Amino acid sequence: MSLEIELILLMPVAGALASLLSPGRIAALATSAASALALLFAAAACAGPLLDGPAIEYGPWYADGLSAVFLLLTCIVCLASSVYSYGYISEDRREGAVGHRDERRYYVMLNLFSAAMMAVCVVGSMGIMWIAIEVTTLISAFLVGFYKREADVEASWKYLMICSVGITLGLMGIVLMYASSAHILGESPDALEWPVLYGAAAGLDPTLMKMAFAFVIIGFGTKMGLVPMHTWLPDAHSQSPTPVSAMLSAALLNCALYAILRFLMITEIAVPGFASTILICFGALSLAAAGAFILISRDFKRMLAYSSIEHMGIIAIGFGIGSPLAVFGALIHVMAHSLTKPLMFFSAGNVIQGYGTRNMDEIRGLRKSMPFTAFMAAAGAAALGGMPPFSVFVGEATVIWGAVDSGMHALAAAMAVLLVLVFAGLTRSVLGMMRGDPGREVREPGGASRASAMAALLAATLALGLFMPDWLGDALRSIAEWFSGGAR
């Protein structure tokens, strides 16, 4: 029996144990080492399913190409956040914002959070996937409220309550799906395994499946940040420590998206056209509402949080359209967003620690006071706004192209207009901080750990846009073909 999946998940768990037993500085190193090893093992395990090999399937685990993409992204984001945390949390300690015990607790939670998110991507049973997603909420609530100031307590309570309600409704969806399979699969313990359900999808009861997907999209959509269930998201993203914001935005939302995609694939076979229409509607609504908030938001991290909602909207539209081209674009967009958003959050973290405020009107003269961060923030804003040649542009353009290709011209036009607006809002706010005079002595938070994490992410998002390797393109194309109904 192989142990490749266990090995991946064991790394963050070991990291959590090591952090529990060692002092702060070493806990930070152990966390980075654990997530680096997890990425390494994940890459080794995923090479097979990603490169058109067979899916990994043993015990409770199941990983095909789609899982591989999400698992690798989760590992990359966790690694970047762990490395960045090293500099960020030690700066907090120097300033006295966190104590010795808090620091250790932070790394323990960070590791457990990573482990839970990785588990979501590789389990086969939809029930266990639900459990893993609920565990991510419970653990990350502590990370969101890490600083324990009033606003943090409020954000974490809101996060805990809204996401718990959402996930409870999501469980109702899973139960309904289980019931819809009862007449073909019986009461077998395998009836919640995704491959089994996917194989039997054509025979599922359509009435129950429709109801199931409605519950699932409300439930997991809450966690994914789809408007109008997104209200926890700007608060949680803006109040949590910056490395955690990056993980919430770039990895946690993906986990919920991943669960929805698994349901989408089954529902599309059982009731063609139903689930995809719902997903497109929620996606368009999210894109429009988040776009408006990006324009008016004055809080740096809240603006980035709304940008996450916007990108989730684009991704939902891409998967909702469901043609191979649109799904291909959506997959690129998932990757591009996960690589770019942490870069932006990390820049915001540097700025906020340096200036001591999140209000973008009070932040001036970034170019003079923090040249490196200013460069990264400008590049990150351009990338996130969808400027070529960054990968976000490739994703957005492909999704719009997919919409045109499927005859949804109005949707494509609306998306294009909204994306231009978002680009304008994002760059205006970020570039506005560059000019002028800082007004006081502001020091650039130094440290190789932050700089290396940010530089690596910038290089990755640029490289994905400019020279996507053939093997990756082929892998994504084959997932997209399979997703839209073709044979793998």
Added chain:
Amino acid sequence: MDPALAGNLIDLCAVAMLLLSMLAMTTTRMGQLLNAFAAQSLFLAALAFVVGDVTGHSRIWTIGAITLAVKVVLIPRFLKYTSDRIHVGRDIDSTMGIPGSLLISAVLIIVAYIVAEPLVATLETITRNCLAMSMSVILIGLFMMVTRRKAMTEAIGLLMMENGLFLGVMSLSYGMPLVVELGIFFDVLMAAVIIGIFAQRISKTFDSIDTSVLRRLRE
């Protein structure tokens, strides 16, 4: 057990769960609210035992036993301990009066019946009539979370929603695979503990557990 008797017992338990949800809507005292939740969980466990007896599935017995341990004993005790520590007052904490809340609960029950109607026809379980009741309990729990202002009452609204969900699981398919059910129970327990911890943190940070003080974060 005689199937007709079992059917009656099952309906009785489900109706009792719904009535306890309504009772919870009318009460403003923490002790009563916790008792209502514990009693509702007790009826859920009883329902599981009846279903287990009729269908002969041993795993449903297990589920009933765990419900008894976790939801009737552990969670209410823990929440009682928490609410004693943070001194939940006896003042009315709802943003809406009791008659209004009951009226809306009645509307929610009607909605639940309309939603459940087409689904019940597709089911073959002896518990299928409970589906509408389960949706009612879920909706009333959700309504309670929306209108109540204290951290602890919001938490009980969530737990009652989960009770409704488990009733739904019973009525749709006699319960899910045991591993999954165990995991869900573990999650519910952890959620209750963590919610308790955060309620204490709110009371410590704000000197109040009235969540209407949580109004800082907005555009």
